[in-house]
Amino acid sequence: MYEFPAKLTFHIGSYIDRIVDWLTVHWAGFFGAVKSGLLWVFVHLNDFLTWVPWWYFILVIFLLACQFKSIGSGILYSSFLFLIGMFGLWEATMYTLTIVISSVVITIMIGIPLGIIMASNNRFETFIKPLLDAMQTMPSFVYLIPGIFFFGLGLVPGVLSTIIYALPPIMRLTNLAIRGVPEEVVEAGLSFGPSKWQLLIKVQIPQALPTIMTGVNQTTMMALAMVVVASMVGVEGLGLEVLSALNRIDVAQGFEAGISIVFIAIIMDRLTLAISNRTQSRARKERN
Amino acid sequence: MMSKLEINSVSKIYGPHPTKIVPYLEEDLTKEEIFQKTGHTVGIRNVSFEVKEGEIFVIMGLSGSGKSTLIRCINMLHEPTDGKVLVDGEDITAYSPRQLKKFRQRKIAMVFQHFGLFNHRTVAENVGYGLEIRKISAKERAEIIHKRIESVGLKGWENKYPDELSGGMQQRVGLARALANDPDILLMDEPFSALDPLIRREMQQELLELQQRLKKTIIFITHDVNEAFKLGNRVAVMKNGEVEQIGSPIEILRKPANTYIEAFVKEIDRSKIFQVRHMMMDPQAVIQLWDDLETAIDKINASGCSELYVVNEEEKIQGILSLDDALHGLEGGKDLRQIIKDDYEKVAKNVYIQNLLEQSIKSFYPLAVVENERLIGVLPQNRILESLV
Numbered sequence: 001m002y003e004f005p006a007k008l009t010f011h012i013g014s015y016i017d018r019i020v021d022w023l024t025v026h027w028a029g030f031f032g033a034v035k036s037g038l039l040w041v042f043v044h045l046n047d048f049l050t051w052v053p054w055w056y057f058i059l060v061i062f063l064l065a066c067q068f069k070s071i072g073s074g075i076l077y078s079s080f081l082f083l084i085g086m087f088g089l090w091e092a093t094m095y096t097l098t099i100v101i102s103s104v105v106i107t108i109m110i111g112i113p114l115g116i117i118m119a120s121n122n123r124f125e126t127f128i129k130p131l132l133d134a135m136q137t138m139p140s141f142v143y144l145i146p147g148i149f150f151f152g153l154g155l156v157p158g159v160l161s162t163i164i165y166a167l168p169p170i171m172r173l174t175n176l177a178i179r180g181v182p183e184e185v186v187e188a189g190l191s192f193g194p195s196k197w198q199l200l201i202k203v204q205i206p207q208a209l210p211t212i213m214t215g216v217n218q219t220t221m222m223a224l225a226m227v228v229v230a231s232m233v234g235v236e237g238l239g240l241e242v243l244s245a246l247n248r249i250d251v252a253q254g255f256e257a258g259i260s261i262v263f264i265a266i267i268m269d270r271l272t273l274a275i276s277n278r279t280q281s282r283a284r285k286e287r288n
Numbered sequence: 289m290m291s292k293l294e295i296n297s298v299s300k301i302y303g304p305h306p307t308k309i310v311p312y313l314e315e316d317l318t319k320e321e322i323f324q325k326t327g328h329t330v331g332i333r334n335v336s337f338e339v340k341e342g343e344i345f346v347i348m349g350l351s352g353s354g355k356s357t358l359i360r361c362i363n364m365l366h367e368p369t370d371g372k373v374l375v376d377g378e379d380i381t382a383y384s385p386r387q388l389k390k391f392r393q394r395k396i397a398m399v400f401q402h403f404g405l406f407n408h409r410t411v412a413e414n415v416g417y418g419l420e421i422r423k424i425s426a427k428e429r430a431e432i433i434h435k436r437i438e439s440v441g442l443k444g445w446e447n448k449y450p451d452e453l454s455g456g457m458q459q460r461v462g463l464a465r466a467l468a469n470d471p472d473i474l475l476m477d478e479p480f481s482a483l484d485p486l487i488r489r490e491m492q493q494e495l496l497e498l499q500q501r502l503k504k505t506i507i508f509i510t511h512d513v514n515e516a517f518k519l520g521n522r523v524a525v526m527k528n529g530e531v532e533q534i535g536s537p538i539e540i541l542r543k544p545a546n547t548y549i550e551a552f553v554k555e556i557d558r559s560k561i562f563q564v565r566h567m568m569m570d571p572q573a574v575i576q577l578w579d580d581l582e583t584a585i586d587k588i589n590a591s592g593c594s595e596l597y598v599v600n601e602e603e604k605i606q607g608i609l610s611l612d613d614a615l616h617g618l619e620g621g622k623d624l625r626q627i628i629k630d631d632y633e634k635v636a637k638n639v640y641i642q643n644l645l646e647q648s649i650k651s652f653y654p655l656a657v658v659e660n661e662r663l664i665g666v667l668p669q670n671r672i673l674e675s676l677v
Contacts, residue, residue, distance in 0.1 A: 187365050188404030188462075192418040192469065193392030202420065206408040 020149050031150045038102075038156050046098040054085055061267065068274040077271075080263040087256045089238065093264060096227055096237035099155070100268070103162040103223045108216060111167050115174025115215075116200065125175065132168040140165050140226055144233045158230030166222040173215030177208030213276030220272055224265050238264070291338035292505045293362065293473060298335050298371035300357050300529075303328030306369040313370075319528050331357040332529040334371070339522075341472075344499060344506045346520030348513065348552075354529035355509045359475050362507060363396045364388055375473065393422050397466035401478040403458045405450040411461050412437065412446040418469040436464040439498070456487040463495075467502070476508045480515065492518060513556045517541075525549055537561050559642035562675045564635050568657045568665035574599050577606055577625070581618045584609055595653055597663055598628050604661045608632045608653050634658045635667065641675050648672055 024031070049057075058078045065074035084093050118125045143164050147157025181204055189203035205212075231239030238261050245254030301309045309328045319330045332354040339345040349355045360366035362373055364380060372379045380391060397418065405414055412433050419429045437446060440460040450458055459479055466474060480488045492515060499506065510516050516523050517537035524534045525548075533545035541561060544550040573591040575584045575598045588596050588611045595610035607628030617627040633651040635644050637659060648655055648669055655672075657665035 182402075182404075184400050184402050184404040185406065187360075188398070188400055188465075189406070189417075190365060191363055191392060191396075191398040191475075192421045193389040193394075194421045195389065198421055202417065203406060207406065209408070 020146055024149055035151050035156045038159055041102050042098060042155060042159065045102055046095060049094045049098055050091065054090055058082060064271060068271065068278050073270065077267045080267060084260045084263060087260060089241065089257060089260050092237050092241055093260060096239065096264065099159055099162065099227050099230070099235065099237060100220065100223045103159050103166060104220050107163050107166045107170060107219050107223065110163070111170035111219070112174050112212065115171040116178060118171060118175040119178035132172060135164060136168045140229050141232065144230065148233055153234040155235055157233050158227070158235035162223050162226040162230055165226045166219045169218040169222060170215040173218070174208070174212050177211030178204050180211065181207040217269065217272045217276065220268050221265065224261070224268065228261060292341040292376065293339040293507070294374040295335055295337050296372040296374060298358070298361055298368045298373060299333050300331035300361060300366060301328050301369045302331055310370045330529050335531050337524055337531065337534055339505055339507065341505055342503045343521045344508055344519050346508045346510060346516040346523045347526060348510055348516040348523055349526035350511055353526040355526050356477055358526070359477050359507055359509050362473070362475055363392055363398060393418070393469060395471055396473045396475065397469055397471040398475040398477065399459070399462045399466050399479045401481055403450070403462045405458055405461055407450050410447050410449055411442060411453070414450065414461050415464045415468050417465060422469065432468055436468050439467070440464045455483050456491060459483065459491065472505055474504045474506045476506060478509050478511065481510065481512070495519065513552060514560070517556060517561050525552060538566055557642070558676055559645070560640055562641045563637065564639050564641070564644065564657055564667055565637040567641065567671045567675045568637065568667045569671065571597060571663055571666050574663065575609055575624070577601070579624060581614055581624055584624060585611065585614045585618065588614065597632070597656055597666065598624070599663055603663060605634070605656055605658055605663045632656050637664065641672060645672070
């Protein structure tokens with residue numbers, strides 16, 4: 001009487017399971033191509049990052065921070081990186097960075113155009129908005145599961161789920177930014193008879209850029225968060241260090257890997273923010 | 289001559305099914321009644337007018353009168369629900385997207401109330417925007433930009449950004465940008481409303497000077513009666529999406545079509561609109577220099593005035609003779625030439641009433657309106673006062 005009748009069962013999961021099975025078989029070529037494409041990008045970027053000498057990397061971050069923030073931040077960020085090196089986590093960090101950077105680049109390449117379409121098409125926007133909500137509320141682990149089916153364990157499902165997880169903010173903010181360009185400015189742009197493309201490139205995107213850059217920053221942060229979760233499907237890097245520490249209840253290792261992630265997060269967040277702020281006011285500074 | 293622009297019973301309706309509402313416009317329903325019946329808002333309703341080439345045509349109305357919607361129908365930023373917009377005889381509402389692009393690139397440009405500048409572009413880049421759209425080469429672009437920036441007096445500000453400029457200067461950029469493509473028609477949507485009064489007056493003057501040189505066809509929108517009457521060759525007054533009256537400022541002032549317009553023009557400073565030629569009277573009678581005094585006295589008596597101007601055979605003005613002087617002169621046996629006075633005031637016919645008030649109180653006599661020393665009219669003080677109310 002008080003319990004839900006046990007005979008009334010319905011499982012949507014089995015259908016999803018079947019769809020996934022079907023896709024794995026019939027779309028194998030497609031997934032293979034995606035996988036090798038992603039791997040190609042990833043391997044080359046990782047090769048590059050590990051090829052760069054550690055001190056050179058630290059120097060570049062230091063100079064960037066000096067240029068866009070202050071010498072103080074430069075010293076802070078480079079000592080963060082130096083610490084990570086002393087923890088013995090340099091390679092793992094480079095691996096994590098590779099995943100973050102490649103996922104962010106791919107996310108931006110997909111997300112900004114989709115955001116622009118959202119802004120110019122109300123029907124597409126109403127269709128995609130609940131989807132974006134769902135994507136953001138869904139526990140991030142869930143993305144890993146189909147990824148494993150399609151691509152097996154390892155890097156590719158990790159990167160892919162990172163992309164899916166990081167996509168909503170950049171799409172949302174691009175949409176918002178383009179819709180937020182003052183109407184009179186758009187009218188002024190239109191009144192000279194541009195094509196849609198010209199209007200987009202010469203007026204809408206430049207006007208929307210500050211907000212879009214905020215989206216890029218958010219996407220970066222979300223990608224970094226997801227990379228740790230992605231270690232559960234065998235993605236190496238700092239996430240895996242945390243995971244293995246968790247398994248062994250190794251507080252020392254867990255803390256070192258954890259704090260390294262925090263360091264990377266701080267550096268990426270502050271640097272991308274500073275760079276995007278500066279690009280907006282750059283023109284003014286250059287003139288003087 | 290064909291008119292440059294012809295608005296032919298244009299209506300604009302907002303709502304889910306605007307075209308279905310068009311028949312309602314023919315019926316005797318107010319805007320509110322149509323809204324209650326159909327849920328559609330009538331933006332503009334059956335507006336028709338023609339604009340001649342080289343004319344400044346002002347559309348005046350309060351906010352919500354539909355004037356901004358109307359001006360946007362002329363370059364199709366808003367598509368009219370019904371009616372035609374003819375430019376050089378071509379119906380632009382029937383244009384394909386391609387034709388429309390070309391039309392906007394070549395023939396028409398717009399200046400906006402809040403300037404509508406691109407704040408990510410420098411002044412020069414803003415002005416060059418329309419040229420970029422037309423894919424003009426960088427070299428040619430630089431030349432045109434230079435010329436336009438100079439013509440609006442912004443030389444030396446080319447590399448500044450809009451937000452570093454004052455409001456007046458920003459609108460100059462807007463004007464230069466609109467003129468860069470050398471359009472035939474210039475749409476100006478309350479261009480000076482956002483400026484403070486001093487700058488506004490200055491910009492109005494500059495626009496008039498610029499128009500002297502450029503001779504564009506200008507559609508100018510404003511809610512300010514004084515601005516409308518100062519700038520407009522002709523003015524259309526709009527209310528609730530409909531045109532209430534079209535005419536030259538003088539026509540509207542003299543014969544307001546209804547009480548709404550009467551109230552509208554009440555606050556206007558008429559002395560800035562009326563010129564001597566609008567108020568002067570024909571010199572019904574003049575005394576010839578060779579008349580004897582008896583004839584002169586007869587003429588003065590016949591005219592009902594207390595004095596008359598004296599002219600020579602070339603109708604050139606020689607002096608003024610009052611009845612008293614004439615009678616005294618007759619008693620004293622004097623000649624006409626000896627008693628005429630020259631303490632009258634002369635004015636030209638295109639002087640604004642505002643500018644002759646001081647002159648008019650200096651003299652007891654009606655002002656003499658002269659052209660090349662010839663008397664072409666007289667302007668009694670009471671006519672001057674009449675023009676002010």
